[in-house]
Amino acid sequence: MDIPWHEVVVAALLPTSGAVVLSAAFGLLRLPDFFLRMHAPALAATLAAWIVAFASIVHVSARTGEPSLRAVLVIVLLSITVPVTTMMLARAALFRQRLAGDPSPPPL
């Protein structure tokens, strides 16, 4: 068996990111409060996206023989846009909950 080393790396990284995304989805489903639930998708947008981008860089660089950093563009875009979305959504949720008369953030 002569498996190229880069395929071993990619085959180890991709299911790891799948497991991270799956745990983020379970957090989205199981956490009891909206403001707790907001934490879960950050796992997919940061750790899993970094892992997939790294796997993609390793794979494409090993296949073409020259460094390929196109996946970094996706990481840059995600790390700019996701915090903005989260902030806007948190402010909207806070505004709506206070408008509805809920004490928010709720007491722990």
Added chain:
Amino acid sequence: MTPMLSVAIGATLVMYALAMLIALVRLFRGPRAQDRVLAADFVYVVGTLVMLVLAIRYDSGMYFESALLMALFGFVSSVALAKFLLRGEVIE
């Protein structure tokens, strides 16, 4: 591509699809509008990751462009929905 890598890619895509289905459960269950927007945004992010994995699977650079587009449109739609929840209108 060795069978090991294609099995790993298949397992990853199955896990992503399962995560999307779980997020869809949250999207349909609610209970409030902001939960639905959060779940839709999560589905968009996972869709971007699916595009990156497909770029590895098919050895094609085209999927990077579609991943960028999905990230961009997901951002625009989520911000528009959050703005709508905040004010009741998107453009003031």
